[in-house]
Amino acid sequence: xxxxxxxxxxxxxxxxxxxxxxxxxxxxxxxxxxxxxxxxxxxxxxxxxxxxxxxxxxxxxxxxxxxxxxxxxxxxxxxxxx
Numbered sequence: 001x002x003x004x005x006x007x008x009x010x011x012x013x014x015x016x017x018x019x020x021x022x023x024x025x026x027x028x029x030x031x032x033x034x035x036x037x038x039x040x041x042x043x044x045x046x047x048x049x050x051x052x053x054x055x056x057x058x059x060x061x062x063x064x065x066x067x068x069x070x071x072x073x074x075x076x077x078x079x080x081x082x
Contacts, residue, residue: 019043032064
């Protein structure tokens, strides 16, 4: 899915749906930072009023922050990160 999204972006760099789907592919793979940086943020740059993209961005931000909090908690108690 990621390769297909990247190909679509290569062919049509202003195709917001390809960026959104790239974000979704990263999100589903647990790569929340990439979902934000490579997908959802760019999709919203191209379509700033798209509510679906806004919601996806919020969800990815939330999961990213949860992941960072879990890593910080693990580091504080000397456990390996989750």
